[in-house]
Amino acid sequence: MRTTEVVVIGSGFGGLAAAKQLAKSAVPTTLISATAEHLFQPLLYQVATGVLPAAEIAPPIAGILDGKDCIDVIEGRVTALDADAQVLTYRTETGDRQIGYRRLIVAAGAAQGYFGHDEWADRTFSLKTLDDAVGLRAHLLDCFAAPMADTAAHTFVVVGGGATGVEIAGQIRELRTRHFTDVPAEVYLVEGAGDLLPVYGGRLSDFTRKTLEAEGIRVLTDTFVTDIDDDAVTVRGADGAEQTIATRTVVWSAGVQATPLAAVVAEAAKCETDRAGRLLINPDLTVGARADIYAIGDMTSLNGYPGQSPVAMQQGRHAADMIRGKTVTGTAFRYLDKGSMAVVNRHNAVVDAPLGIKLTGLLGWFTWLAVHLFYLVGFRNRFAAVWSWLRAFGGRARPGFDEVTVPARDSGGAADRERTAEREEPARVA
Numbered sequence: 001m002r003t004t005e006v007v008v009i010g011s012g013f014g015g016l017a018a019a020k021q022l023a024k025s026a027v028p029t030t031l032i033s034a035t036a037e038h039l040f041q042p043l044l045y046q047v048a049t050g051v052l053p054a055a056e057i058a059p060p061i062a063g064i065l066d067g068k069d070c071i072d073v074i075e076g077r078v079t080a081l082d083a084d085a086q087v088l089t090y091r092t093e094t095g096d097r098q099i100g101y102r103r104l105i106v107a108a109g110a111a112q113g114y115f116g117h118d119e120w121a122d123r124t125f126s127l128k129t130l131d132d133a134v135g136l137r138a139h140l141l142d143c144f145a146a147p148m149a150d151t152a153a154h155t156f157v158v159v160g161g162g163a164t165g166v167e168i169a170g171q172i173r174e175l176r177t178r179h180f181t182d183v184p185a186e187v188y189l190v191e192g193a194g195d196l197l198p199v200y201g202g203r204l205s206d207f208t209r210k211t212l213e214a215e216g217i218r219v220l221t222d223t224f225v226t227d228i229d230d231d232a233v234t235v236r237g238a239d240g241a242e243q244t245i246a247t248r249t250v251v252w253s254a255g256v257q258a259t260p261l262a263a264v265v266a267e268a269a270k271c272e273t274d275r276a277g278r279l280l281i282n283p284d285l286t287v288g289a290r291a292d293i294y295a296i297g298d299m300t301s302l303n304g305y306p307g308q309s310p311v312a313m314q315q316g317r318h319a320a321d322m323i324r325g326k327t328v329t330g331t332a333f334r335y336l337d338k339g340s341m342a343v344v345n346r347h348n349a350v351v352d353a354p355l356g357i358k359l360t361g362l363l364g365w366f367t368w369l370a371v372h373l374f375y376l377v378g379f380r381n382r383f384a385a386v387w388s389w390l391r392a393f394g395g396r397a398r399p400g401f402d403e404v405t406v407p408a409r410d411s412g413g414a415a416d417r418e419r420t421a422e423r424e425e426p427a428r429v430a
């Protein structure tokens with residue numbers, strides 16, 4: 001069995017930041033990830049709605065870490081941890097393998113949560129993986145190609161009025177207003193709290209609601225989903241009245257729970273978890289009584305820090321700095337909040353920055369653009385994304401649809417899958 005100095009689990013924001021930081025001191029590191037790519041999750045909704053091709057938000061890890069000779073990358077899913085023996089078991093295409101470590105950083109992220117209704121997972125679309133986004137994209141194209149009379153196909157319900165819900169609802173509506181203009185599509189956005197983007201509140205939430213409603217989105221706040229089946233979703237408003245909406249598309253962006261690996265780590269390191277299964281880590285990011293295991297990012301809970309990429313990245317660097325001796329072991333992690341933002345629709349975003357700075361509209365949108373360009377990984381990806389954004393937001397293209405076989409509505413109304421997309425200017429643009 002091989003043994004290495006540090007094993008990092010996960011190639012998301014936290015794992016990648018940790019690995020890059022360890023490379024600065026040439027610490028021998030093995031990064032094990034279930035996927036061969038680094039996924040830029042904040043832009044999944046743009047893949048789902050054709051703004052960006054899939055590859056632009058998922059560069060291969062091997063390329064990102066190219067030249068960092070101290071880092072080995074392994075594609076595999078970690079399934080077991082023996083904390084006392086300092087040994088991990090991971091599954092690859094060719095079978096189970098083991099690796100020994102001296103220090104471990106676990107950054108396995110989060111999965112979608114359904115508030116105890118796990119059966120809803122099969123009846124809804126989520127946006128956590130690239131496959132999720134690509135699957136939703138194909139489904140949306142099918143829906144827009146459905147016969148005019150098929151109301152359920154042309155009704156889209158997004159559950160969860162946080163950033164992801166707002167962004168995907170805004171973009172689905174834009175497919176209707178700018179691309180498939182002859183389709184009588186309706187978009188509902190359902191949120192349990194009294195406001196959209198409840199963590200922002202005030203002016204930013206008001207702006208978001210007004211902008212989406214002005215575009216024709218039906219915003220239902222103080223509203224909870226009570227049932228979902230294959231052709232309808234039932235919601236209950238603040239007055240207790242129930243409403244059933246006929247739809248074949250429910251996009252679920254309402255809850256999170258830790259990935260299964262969190263339970264494995266919790267048991268091995270004797271660490272408590274919260275209701276979402278996230279590890280209740282120590283202030284210095286260690287897990288339970290283990291000084292050799294760190295857990296970071298979305299699979300953890302510490303000081304109420306949000307499940308956002310800057311938290312995962314800063315934690316990754318903090319854990320790596322303790323391992324490479326640049327920060328004293330045991331130093332408590334402090335999150336530096338640089339603000340949050342969400343795109344409402346084309347040319348409109350809201351930004352909640354430090355020092356009480358709040359931006360809306362076009363100014364917010366350009367701020368969003370600059371920040372996302374900065375954080376997108378790799379020069380080629382940045383260049384390609386700028387080109388796609390110019391085409392999508394400056395013009396009317398949906399570059400992501402170019403890689404899909406677009407269904408066409410035939411005279412009888414049934415979608416056929418013969419026509420390959422070639423749509424710099426989509427066929428049904430007004």
Ligand SMILES: Cc1cc2nc3c(=O)[nH]c(=O)nc-3n(C[C@H](O)[C@H](O)[C@H](O)COP(=O)(O)OP(=O)(O)OC[C@H]3O[C@@H](n4cnc5c(N)ncnc54)[C@H](O)[C@@H]3O)c2cc1C
Nearest residue numbers: 010011012013014034041042078108109297298307308309
């Ligand atoms: C749709 C969406 C939109 C978002 N928008 C924003 C935003 O606008 N701004 C923002 O700051 N944050 C946003 N976030 C949150 C942000 O993406 C997360 O906070 C961030 O990805 C957390 O990083 P992480 O490293 O903890 O986990 P992740 O980035 O999820 O990475 C987890 C990694 O672990 C791997 N993995 C999982 N299980 C195993 C296993 N058993 N073995 C090996 N590898 C495993 C996965 O393959 C993945 O590589 C968004 C998230 C989503 C889903």
